[in-house]
Amino acid sequence: MQSKMSDQELVNQSSQPPSSQITLEKASYDLASLKLQMMTGFALVLIACFVSYWSTLKVGFLLDDFLHLNYVAQAQAGHWQGLLHNFYGNWADSDIMKSYRPLSSLSFFVDYLFWKTNALGFHLTNILLLFGSAFFVALIVLEVTGLSGNRLGTACALWAALLFAVYPLHPEACAWAIGRVDLLCSLFYLASIHSYLRFRLIREPVYLWASLVCFVLALASKEMAATLPAVIALAELLLVKTTWKGEAKDYSIAKFKYVGLFFIALALYAAFRTALLGAVVGGYGEGGLSVFANSWRVFLDKASLVKIILPMNEEVQFASFVKPASLAIYAGALVIFLFRLVAGSTKVRPFLFLLCWAVVAILPTIQVWHIYPNLVGSRLFFISSAPLCMLLALLLLPAVDAMKRRQAIAVTAIGTLLLTLLFGLWSYELQGNLQPWITAGKQMETLLSQVRTIARETPDGKHVLLLDLPRDFSGAGMLTRPQYLAIAAKPPFSEVDYASRLVTIEPPISGSHDYIWPQNFKQMIVDPNNVQAYLWDRTSGQFQSFAKADGNDQFTFAVTPNNCRQLKVIPENASWGEGNNWHVMSSKLPSLVRFADHLRIYPGSTGVTLYFPDVDLNPLSANFASADFALYDSRGCTTCMGAKVRFVWKSSFAGGDAQASAGEVVRGEHLAWLGRYRAWTLSSTIKEFGLRLEPGEYFIDFRGVRLFSDAKYVPSFVLSQNAINYDVSKIANAHGVQLLVSPVGTTFDSANETDMTAAKSGTAGERDSTVISQNGVKGKINLPNDFSVASTDPNSSGSNTKNLRQVRIVAVDQYGLPVGFPSEPLTLYF
């Protein structure tokens, strides 16, 4: 009813304008002034893009860039196979993701033609692509306001483009060379929408065809474009006016027949892509369509949604005024919008359209939607940022309203002021968010030159061991995978092929960066072929020589009435009491009550940490911890609360505190395979080791702790001539073993800590892995025949991770249940 009244009022106002209100004139088409306006806007947006991203020109190549540079460089050298594969197969033949993005590869190839390995050119292209997208943002706003607005549409368009140019969530797409998949996709996506709206306005079929072509190009850049038909349908519903005098049924057909074309194009694309990739959904993992049924909840993640309006990298320092100022501007926008709603007759449909578009455009990210505190994943919001910027410009400027002149002037003035402030704030945030990328770029440059120098100095046939390849710098990806290091150490990125001289401890397929296989590491350290070891130092951004650790091989602390007071307790004002007498305790601070053979520890609401006295440990040999305690919560003793108690230590590698969960294996015995943590194994001597109790309503009766070698819990084996020789006699209750073989192209390297803290994890029956059981605590298991061609050398397969497999063994008891921990995996390349 209300909207009906508003419509009537609009009609009245346009036909018989009362003197006090703005006359909705037709914008006069003065071509010269229009050209000037367009050129000025064009220049302003271009300047905004270049000024904002100028610093990224020096960023260089990072992370996945090398994967794509590898095949374009090979194509340039005459080996076209890798490049062409992108047109008929999985993108870059990736082992962790299924996707189809040939146009992105092609753009990389074109850049490489001009710029070779000079990253500047690639980044220049990225900035131009961003500018292109911003330009289309402006054009779309012009269409939207042209369809249902007034002359303020031009200002609105310019502001939307400017906001888009400096939106602080864009660095991941713009500052990272391969981030251009989103830029390319968005450019064609926006161009397609603009052409369609143009077509619906002036009915020139060429625009329809242009729109369809852009859609296909967008799809060929990234799958995110799949939402375009839905957005066009939304535009038809909410924006495009269709005059129709015939039957209602025919009206619907007339309105939606063009939309149908886009859906047909999408269906053809889907069929084509499915035929090539063998999967409908693709992306990360193999969930298929059923994944979608339950995973829509990921979009409700509050932290990610907050990042959209407060787009700041939490690992970068920002001035404290930014957050309140941003919120004040948004609140101002909301107030202005509400005012316009109640005061004038704002058209709600454009707002609805933009809002729905922003929501629809992120739907394809359902598998992975999450914006991390350091803005990793922010590229997923790239397309949606376009309608968001348009929406903000429309919220703040009354471009789709009919209101009184004085009100319109006031709203425009306040809106422009707020837009200017927002532009300034966003520019500031953008520069902050770009900092990690610039630093990462610099560090990568140092890293590669250092690697070349080190490799050059290494004799032939010998290796240099690179420990802990940097994964990222505050959200800006760096290297991580040995595969990328190998590419960077080969021509054309390096004058000579040094790859064969470099050895790393990184898993062949990315997993969690926090863990390491300690036995494997120890072997590498003692291998005489590895002449030198280097450890990446994050703070200085350089490789430092790795010094082997020293210290004791074991450590024991058993609670006695006398030694309790030697514990270093944090916080220091924790209260102490004698268990056999009345004692004072606190309901908030931690309390420690001393008994003859145990220490009762209440963590209180602050939690408590105990450091043991006289610790001097060699992390390589004392890499297994066992704590003896029983935990009591409000319902009595439980076994599920071990995660509340953690082992803690000061790690020279992590640059401070590190911790590991104490998982309960047998009641009262809480184990942790500390050697699995990089922060343990890559530390030099460990001088401080303790136990931390998280805050909560529980207490533990603590009796002691021991540190020792992992040999009693982790089986080891030797590979000889296609057979495994194993010995699990040291593991208590072992009766036989199971040999686990991972499926082709997958590894056991865990992404989480669960299979390191408890023997009961799913590893013994890991999904899809082959299991071969054998009785006896010592023996030999023959590998399947096809393993005879396998090698443990990663270079034997040209760093191709698609044909690797891993094997590991786990000791089992007489009932076939796993005991101890599964062994470290051995990677075999085919």
Add this chain to the structure above:
Amino acid sequence: MLFCQAKSENEKSALCRRGIDLLFVVLLLGLNLLVYWRSLSGYFLADDFVHVAYLQRVFAGHPEMLLQNFWTNWMQTEGTQFYRPFISLTLALDWLFWKANALGFHLTNILYQVGSTIFLFLLSRRLLREFGDWQATLCAFLAAALFAVHPLHPEVVSWIIGRVDSVCTCFSLAAFWLFLKGQQEKNRLAYGVAIVCFVVSLISKEMAITLPPLLFLWCLFAPKDEAQVRESNAVLERLRQAWARTWPFWLTLGLYLIVRTLSLGTIAGGYTGSVGEGLSGSLWKRFFEDGGMLRVLFPFDIEVFSPFDHLRRYLKTIYIVCAASVVVRLLWLRADSGLSRWIIFAFGWLVLSLIPTYQVWNLTDNLLGSRFMYMSTAPLCLLIGLLVFPLVKAVNRETLDQSRFKLIQRACALTLVVLVLCYATIAYKNNLTWVHAGQEVRDLREALEAKLSSLPEPKKLVLMNLPQRIGGAHQIYNAAMLWVLMQWPLCVNNLSSRILTFEPMMYGDSELVNIARLRNLLKSAQNYDIYVWDSQTRRLVALNLAGAEKLSREIKLPGFSVVSLGADQFLASPPIDISSMATDFVDLDLSATLPSQAKNIPPYIFLSWTSAQKPLFDGTRRLALPATLDGKNHKYRFAVSQHKNWALTERVNLVRLDLPTPLADVQLNGMTFLSGEKLIPQLFADENYLREDADGVSRLTKEKAVFEYDASQIDGADSFVVEVSKPNSWFEHYSGQMRDQELSKHALTRIVLKESKGKFEIQSRVFPMPAYYQVRLACLNKQGEVIGFVSDSINLQVSEFAGKKRLSGKAKIKRYAI
């Protein structure tokens, strides 16, 4: 606009209006469903069980019982006096269709709530029609929407017997609306139906008696053209006219009062016994001091919304905006002369509707008792609507700046919409407590069924507690309710006789336990499996109380001293291991000095304890005593065994003392755990004369009650006094505990015995009426003071006795109803 295709303009607008009306009605229905759809999975709760048992009897061949309600006390209960025959009819109708399926009852409840909402909408629109169709409709809709989602309503909507209020309100509002229709359209039929609706609402709940004064008030406030008043002598003429138009309602009210008085034997009614006495004593406090009035505006269940919940802040902000809009309107739209009259009228209606609740009005912080506000929320919502939404008559509107008026009106409507959304969110969350309460009762029934099915036949299950309530949602608070729950038709087999309970008979502190009865039971522990219901995990937890050995000697803990005790600090004991069942008292000898700046706070000592099952100190096991902290030695005695929390601990591992902090020079001279053998006389019912049932009540099998007693261990006793309580009164209701150290001032009669051990009898004629009674024993010294403590009471039910034929019929389970 489907409705706007009629041909003539008049037809078109009439159809249009009807279409819009329908739209608003559907919206109101939608709002109600939005908040209450979860209630459909609810269950019978608290007093509902009384009605289930009643309906069960009615449909087992006693339909005349429904009619009896028209001339007797409602359901012929004792302890309450109400006249609500229509409610039983509505319940019977539900039973007819749904039997014991709670879904049907909840559906009907929602229907009455929807009915009340819609009649409030229609009524408000009619009241405000002088402001023009569109404005009146919008304002009425917003008021009705507020009512639909008002957060004080879950008790009425989601508690089956809570419908008493919604039925009464629904028919009251309908009567008011029909009265207006009759008056404004000169429609006699509507007027007649209005009287019928009034009668129905009267026989649903007594609250409806406010309708005639309300109609009278309307006649005084109605616009002149509607009031048909001559210009001269206006006030008197108005009064006369008002009487002329409302006298049939007054007459109906008079007739109702006569019928009701004849049926109940009293004009007031309500709650009687010690429950009624408790309610009358705290009227002022309940209304004003405990923040009850403020809770009407901030209806947050404290157990659902923390004091820091963001919704509280939002609601406060919305109210501020509402207040600002009132100010803005007063400043800018001063042409609302007609409106202030309606605001005063709505306020008058609100006050009128609150008056009859004077005896029971008690809105606790978990919104218990919010049903008493149900009828009042109708005028309250109308009042909010009228205050916030600016209404201006068409004549006055021409003088206003149109665009400014429109702006303000839209902004105010938006504010009210936001308020509706906020209320809806709060109401939905408040309502969930009722849904969960119902689900827990269902779970309890299933758990009991499962346990009993595996328990060999002669053995019985002792259930030491019942789920009392979640937030403000009642669950089961006495044995009679559990009896119905575990009986056909709610339970497939009749299992009630196999479950023993320790709950209060009607109403009381469920935390207290009659330890003498429990110890008596444990003498043949092999016949019983003892369980407590764990509400958190929703399962029955077995208790091992069989080892209730006697405390062979007093157990003493050593002393301890500390110079100062800071904030959040407390004293924890060394490990102990004592049987909780065998310990009656914990004695404490303590001296400490409270710093002068803390002396205005009344100091308390808190005792908490742990067991193997619950090794942490928590707020649920805690007893308090007032303390004197003047630096001198004082002795304190915690009577622990009367508390379920202590008695059911099995074995106590650690104790803790919380003292007021900061505290200086704390000197704990010792703590002693001792049995009450030499302090509490023992009293037993003679099984030949009194039969103890599963609910712990002894019922007379002959014309007298005979008791055995033993006070021979009490040193220095000179005489022994037996106290009998007043009917339906419980000694512990007056003192709040079972360990009284003086004779009760509320005893019905006393019998003095000279021997320290033996038998005594009470003739049935001592009991003046069929009711519950308590009997207990105290030992007195020569000065007539009680030595030690009075004994645990024995509960009696006297239902029929020789000589007096005042009651006919068989002994029934006595009921407690609202």
